[in-house]
Amino acid sequence: MTVSGGDEYDVIVVGAGPVGENVADTVVRGGLSALIVERELVGGECSYWACIPSKALLRPAAALADARRVDGAASAVRGGPNAVQVLERRTAFVHNWSDDSQVGWLDSAGIALMRGSARLVGERQVEVRTRDGGARRLTARHAVALATGSRAVVPDVPGLAEADPWTSRDATSATAVPDNLAILGGGVVGCEMATAFAALGSRVTLVARGSGLLPRLEPFAGEAVATGLKNAGVDVRLGATVTAVDRDTAGVRIDLEDADGTRTIRADEVLVATGRRPATDGLGLDVAGLENVLDVDDSCRVTGVDWLYAVGDVNNRALLTHQGKYQARAAGAAIVARAAGQPVELGPWSPYAATADHVAVPQAVFTDPEVGAVGRTEAEAREAGLPVRTVEYDLGQVAGAALYADGYTGRAKLVLDAERDVILGATFVGTTAAELVHAATIAIVGEVPLARLWHAVPSFPTISEVWLRLLEASRG
Structure with missing residues (x-):
């Protein structure tokens, strides 16, 4: 493999999702040059596999439900959503998984793009393995910002990984609706996907280890969502632990243990929605003396490394797109100020500080x-x-x-x-x-x-x- 280049930019951003885009845009608006590195699609998880497609899947059923709740409109509703059309609408919102429009926006914003996988190789040094098998060595004059997001966690359950489970990506990019869908996890992803696929015609079983759904919210919220799912025909099983999973020619077999003993459920597909973790693997963090857990201050600068920033899900502060974009604006402003030798105060009202992460994180769950x-x-x-x-x-x-x-x-x-x-x-x-x-x-x-x-x-x-x-x- 040949390493070429020697390219220099004021700021190098690793990851071209909404967070990385906002970091790059903020520093460019502040007068710095920026290169963004992306190994998949410009626009990232939110645009193609998370927020946008999931809400596109959920909206048609919500519109019909609204009509059914109003006398004078309810009589006009005939049947449920048309699954084929819902999937087609979803695909239109993600531009059929083409990032041409997003690449065009980068160009219009004056942000350079390099396709490939990036890792740190020294102080302010990034190596990018390009798609043609080569590699480029890049230098950041002021800062490197990691905005690589997070990945779905697949629990260490016997047989689960071998059963080729769905993650949220598979659910939001599905090309057909399974007759039977088992969902493991009672958080936001599990509840939203149970809502969507039940409306599209799947017989859904939702399995959660805890005593309620949406455990990070007020208990009455999870109780209301559980009731809504049950009313929609979802089999909600709380306090259940998955002990084994196996896929055979008939589909997926899932063994459970709950207060009533051991039982087995069958499904065509199993969706794992048990949480996410920062996507730090392969970033070369050891070069900066770091492990996979990135501790940052309120400007998202990594503790002990004055040239490195970790922004969005990768820092594990608030795994939500809007919070990541908020962090990106603060981090970008801090990078610009520090590059100019200006003081950066991180108080409650500072434009350089993502202080809302501590006490004011908003969240919307699009269930019914x-x-x-x-x-x-x-x-x-x-x-x-x-x-x-x-x-x-x-x-x-x-x-x-x-x-x-x-x-x-x-x-x-x-x-x-x-x-x-x-x-x-x-x-x-x-x-x-x-x-x-x-x-x-x-x-x-x-x-x-x-x-x-x-x-x-x-x-x-x-x-x-x-x-x-x-x-x-x-x-x-």
Whole structure:
């Protein structure tokens, strides 16, 4: 293999997903040159195998469900989604897994692109193994930013790896709908894919080790989603441990243990949705004296290595696309400032710091019902030793919700700091509830006192009127 090159750029970014793109764009806008290295598709996991295709799969069923909940519209609904058309629409959203448009955007933004696999080979030195079998040695004048994302974890269960399981990539890029689908994992991916494939006609069995779904959110959120899945025909099995998996000519056999003993389920495919881990393998971290766990400060600069940044999922702070892009903007701004010899303060309101990762991470779960959450749960706030009080309200009692859907059911909860009277966390469950989250995010980040929120008047009749009802309830 021949190593050629000697190319120099101000910043080299490894990984051309949304996070890497934002790092590169920010530094170029700041007057630096940037090269981005990508071994797969420019646009990354979110664009082709995660956020975009998964929501494209979920939306048609949600639209039909909305219509069924309104008298006068329900009678017009005939049957479920057309699976072929849903898959075709999904494929259109991912441009048939072509990144031509994304490559065009890089070019328009003045960002150089190199195809290949990158690894660190020295201080500010990156070697790229190109697709033609050669290699290029690159030098970064100021910084190298790792934005390689995360990968699905396949648990060490006897026979599971050999059974050729689906991961989230296989589910979101599926070309056909299996008659029977088993899903291992009760987190966001498991619940969303159970929702999508049940609507498309699969008989879905969802297996979760814990006592509830969505364990990182408020318990009532997981309970509502479990009820919704069961109503959609999903066989939800909680407190179950997979002991063995085997694939034969008839499909996949999965052995389980739960409180009632040992049992076996059969499926055509098994989707593993048991978590993700940072994609650090093969990056040459040992060159910088690092292991696979990357500790970073709030500017995403790696501890002890002043020229190396780890941004997005790869740093394991908040494995969400929007948080990764937020980190990327902060990291890019910090790189530009440091390159100019300017001081970089990392306080709460600093443009160089991703401080919201600690206390104000929003998340939307596109199940039926939807879940929107941001900030701390009640349990997390109490564990942190904060003075906690909570406020809850039945979303179905809000006029806008009642108009939106007949028999609307849902729930809203605020976790409050009882001494400062500010919001620490918020959770909303119900149809379109994810759209309520950003208002809560602003309130948490801005530390807006409840007395000030009384002057943020929600429009009538919208579901957002729940904010007024929560404030009224907060008075006791």
